[in-house]
Amino acid sequence: MSTLERTRQQLDPVGTLGSRRVAVALAGGAFLYGLAMTIRSFGQVSNPMLAVLALAWLAAAAITVAIASSPSRAPFTRSSHTVVQLLALGSVALSAASQWGTNRYIQDDFGAVALGLLILSMGVYRPATELATVGALAAIFVGFVTLLQVPGLESSTPPVSFVLVGMTPILALAFGAASYSGGLVYSLERWNERVRRSVARRTDRMRDGIAESVRQDRVMILGRDVLPFFNSLLERDTIGPDDRARARDIAESIRALMVAEADRTWLEVVAGDDGLAVSDVKGSILDVDGRASWMSIDQRTALRALIVALLDEPSFLPGSMTITLVGSPTTSRGVMTAAFDREAHDIRTALAPYFAVLRVVFVGLVVDYQNSTLTLRFSYEQR
Amino acid sequence: MRYSSHAIPERKLSDVSIGLPAHLAPDVVRRSFVAAQHTVAVTLLAVAMFAVLVFQSALPTATLWPALIALVPAVALLVIRRSIRTMLWIISYLVVGGVGIHLYAVVLLGQSIPVENTDGFSFLSVKVALIMIGGAVLGVWPGILCSIAGYLVAEVAVGIAKVGAGTPLSFDPAALVALVATVIVIPLIGIDNGRQMWAQPRLHRAAQDEEVALLRYRIEVKAATLMHDTVLNHLAAVADSSGEDLVPELRNQIREDVDSLVGEGWLTEPADAANHRSRLEWQHSGLFTAIQEGRMLGLDIETTGDLTAVGRLDRDTSIALGLAVKQCLVNVVKHSGTNRAEVAVYGSGSILSVMVVDTGRGFTEAATGADRLGLRSSVRKRIELVGGQVSVWSTPGRGTSIMIRVPAAGSEVLSQAGENG
Numbered sequence: 001m002s003t004l005e006r007t008r009q010q011l012d013p014v015g016t017l018g019s020r021r022v023a024v025a026l027a028g029g030a031f032l033y034g035l036a037m038t039i040r041s042f043g044q045v046s047n048p049m050l051a052v053l054a055l056a057w058l059a060a061a062a063i064t065v066a067i068a069s070s071p072s073r074a075p076f077t078r079s080s081h082t083v084v085q086l087l088a089l090g091s092v093a094l095s096a097a098s099q100w101g102t103n104r105y106i107q108d109d110f111g112a113v114a115l116g117l118l119i120l121s122m123g124v125y126r127p128a129t130e131l132a133t134v135g136a137l138a139a140i141f142v143g144f145v146t147l148l149q150v151p152g153l154e155s156s157t158p159p160v161s162f163v164l165v166g167m168t169p170i171l172a173l174a175f176g177a178a179s180y181s182g183g184l185v186y187s188l189e190r191w192n193e194r195v196r197r198s199v200a201r202r203t204d205r206m207r208d209g210i211a212e213s214v215r216q217d218r219v220m221i222l223g224r225d226v227l228p229f230f231n232s233l234l235e236r237d238t239i240g241p242d243d244r245a246r247a248r249d250i251a252e253s254i255r256a257l258m259v260a261e262a263d264r265t266w267l268e269v270v271a272g273d274d275g276l277a278v279s280d281v282k283g284s285i286l287d288v289d290g291r292a293s294w295m296s297i298d299q300r301t302a303l304r305a306l307i308v309a310l311l312d313e314p315s316f317l318p319g320s321m322t323i324t325l326v327g328s329p330t331t332s333r334g335v336m337t338a339a340f341d342r343e344a345h346d347i348r349t350a351l352a353p354y355f356a357v358l359r360v361v362f363v364g365l366v367v368d369y370q371n372s373t374l375t376l377r378f379s380y381e382q383r
Numbered sequence: 384m385r386y387s388s389h390a391i392p393e394r395k396l397s398d399v400s401i402g403l404p405a406h407l408a409p410d411v412v413r414r415s416f417v418a419a420q421h422t423v424a425v426t427l428l429a430v431a432m433f434a435v436l437v438f439q440s441a442l443p444t445a446t447l448w449p450a451l452i453a454l455v456p457a458v459a460l461l462v463i464r465r466s467i468r469t470m471l472w473i474i475s476y477l478v479v480g481g482v483g484i485h486l487y488a489v490v491l492l493g494q495s496i497p498v499e500n501t502d503g504f505s506f507l508s509v510k511v512a513l514i515m516i517g518g519a520v521l522g523v524w525p526g527i528l529c530s531i532a533g534y535l536v537a538e539v540a541v542g543i544a545k546v547g548a549g550t551p552l553s554f555d556p557a558a559l560v561a562l563v564a565t566v567i568v569i570p571l572i573g574i575d576n577g578r579q580m581w582a583q584p585r586l587h588r589a590a591q592d593e594e595v596a597l598l599r600y601r602i603e604v605k606a607a608t609l610m611h612d613t614v615l616n617h618l619a620a621v622a623d624s625s626g627e628d629l630v631p632e633l634r635n636q637i638r639e640d641v642d643s644l645v646g647e648g649w650l651t652e653p654a655d656a657a658n659h660r661s662r663l664e665w666q667h668s669g670l671f672t673a674i675q676e677g678r679m680l681g682l683d684i685e686t687t688g689d690l691t692a693v694g695r696l697d698r699d700t701s702i703a704l705g706l707a708v709k710q711c712l713v714n715v716v717k718h719s720g721t722n723r724a725e726v727a728v729y730g731s732g733s734i735l736s737v738m739v740v741d742t743g744r745g746f747t748e749a750a751t752g753a754d755r756l757g758l759r760s761s762v763r764k765r766i767e768l769v770g771g772q773v774s775v776w777s778t779p780g781r782g783t784s785i786m787i788r789v790p791a792a793g794s795e796v797l798s799q800a801g802e803n804g
Contacts, residue, residue: 353582
């Protein structure tokens with residue numbers, strides 16, 4: 001798992017599932033604005049070919065936003081953002097070239113507004129600092145391109161004013177996007193902190209109860225063999241050959257039990273706790289190296305939630321869940337399968353929120369539906 | 384040869400996957416959206432003011448600076464918006480912003496500088512700043528209505544200024560586009576994916592369960608290592624004993640086992656925080672006790688290094704270290720075939736390292752069935768519970784070295800793991 005970025009998508013994957021329509025609307029709006037402004041000021045275009053190319057690059061940037069914001073491709077990465085920026089800046093440069101020497105007004109050039117709208121469309125997906133920085137850099141680029149065109153413009157005002165006109169929309173929209181992203185993350189982190197404290201308090205209240213139940217488990221194991229044996233030794237105050245053999249036997253059985261326990265990972269406990277017969281557990285979870293214990297808390301939480309949701313799903317076929325963890329000393333790969341009594345595709349919506357969370361905490365989650373079987377593939381690093 | 388460590392996660396609840404609950408999400412999203420609108424407005428007004436400065440310096444004879452002053456109140460309102468009730472703020476912004484834009488336009492139109500339809504000065508920035516009024520904090524419809532109100536106020540304010548200056552009125556399509564875009568986005572922002580929000584409680588539940596499972600795991604490890612150190616070692620002592628009588632030492636240990644395992648409070652954590660953190664001097668440290676007990680087992684133990692560094696450990700770590708070292712010494716007695724061992728202590732900064740070295744027969748990983756449990760549960764897990772690490776090097780015929788590294792008091796690892804030890 002890479003470190004989480006401070007974006008709403010990564011801190012609140014479920015809440016971000018519905019944000020794509022806004023991103024698509026804004027990115028689409030950026031393209032439509034470019035199209036409208038190009039048509040409106042077509043008289044200033046000296047090279048129509050370049051104007052069309054500029055629109056094509058802008059369309060590619062908007063499409064990149066639409067694709068990268070898809071929940072099944074989450075999270076929206078920095079490299080996707082870079083692609084969007086490069087395409088948009090390329091479009092600005094092409095547009096300026098298409099009006100080279102014939103551009104009369106800066107305010108009817110689409111570049112700055114389109115770029116600003118594209119940055120705004122990534123508000124929930126990218127961190128505030130990145131959006132603000134990229135916006136400022138893009139504004140400088142657009143300002144520079146504007147400055148190059150000043151000699152041909154139809155006005156007698158100071159050149160800086162053109163640069164300002166060119167930069168304003170980008171700066172305003174990028175700072176707006178940064179403020180949106182930052183505000184969401186701030187609220188999320190505050191909320192998470194509150195939840196974290198309440199969970200910790202609740203867990204602390206359970207501490208004594210848990211300790212007592214563990215103690216009783218142990219006493220039950222010991223009460224069967226060890227305590228009677230020790231008590232009889234204390235009573236008799238002698239050790240015979242039978243006692244030595246018995247001590248060895250008891251030690252061996254306790255040791256075997258402890259080895260089995262030490263080998264049992266949280267994942268087997270979850271799968272066992274939630275409806276599978278204990279005898280099924282070993283067959284369902286194939287994890288020879290105990291790789292489940294390498295998962296971070298985020299990863300465990302996400303996988304636990306999915307398993308519980310699966311076992312609660314009415315169409316889930318009990319006992320059909322298998323999880324296999326294999327890999328190298330540093331990287332583990334997981335494959336999880338589950339079967340349903342109908343097309344696995346149908347339960348997609350029900351499980352989508354869990355996939356959203358898994359996608360953020362694991363590397364390269366792949367969800368596959370085949371007939372009535374659902375297959376998940378993911379990987380993670382040993383921390 | 385090096386054992387891979389069985390990782391125990393830090394006691395830290397997840398950052399992700401909790402997310403905003405359904406009843407909070409729409410409100411948070413709307414507020415963030417409005418904050419973004421206000422950032423846009425501040426940026427636009429700031430650029431407009433900067434543009435006035437630019438023109439003023441380019442045209443020193445003109446009197447443009449009052450236009451800059453005219454926008455200051457609107458910026459001030461945007462900055463202090465949190466301290467005023469929403470409805471009052473919206474009305475104030477419409478009035479202050481409208482008057483400000485009007486005066487701004489009057490000043491600029493009164494001078495002989497190119498305005499509108501050239502790039503020199505457009506009123507677009509200040510108009511859009513008023514459209515970004517941010518009524519969406521009250522809901523979708525108030526958001527749309529406020530934006531329209533902001534648009535109308537701005538257009539009227541500029542229009543009146545134009546009429547006064549004798550400039551022909553003209554339609555500004557860009558401002559209308561900004562209004563339409565804002566009005567389209569507001570309802571999109573307001574909607575949240577209610578259908579999928581039901582997964583949220585289950586994620587909360589999973590986070591809580593994970594936390595409880597971790598706590599239970601820690602307590603179980605503690606119980607298992609305790610059992611290994613006491614019951615299993617004493618069973619082994621019985622099995623290996625010679626003679627008819629139960630020797631007094633063994634009898635006492637067995638009696639203590641029976642009492643402590645059946646008695647209550649066996650696994651409860653020390654509650655007193657001051658006691659919890661209190662540092663033990665060398666003579667009272669777990670390591671000192673372990674070495675004394677090792678000597679009682681017949682080992683010739685040489686101690687080297689900075690033994691007093693152990694005083695920097697907190698109570699839990701000191702106890703865990705002592706018990707772990709004792710288990711290492713027990714292993715030397717049982718398996719190494721030698722009665723000599725060395726315990727070396729190095730304290731460097733936030734880490735304390737203890738090395739237990741013997742020159743006995745060593746072992747290979749494959750041939751260590753019983754040891755595996757001793758090392759794993761009594762040494763490794765116990766040390767990991769207090770945020771430390773264990774490394775084992777062993778070569779058949781050349782002896783075994785076990786390096787135990789634990790965080791000293793005040794270091795960061797300690798504060799996370801120490802309380803659970």
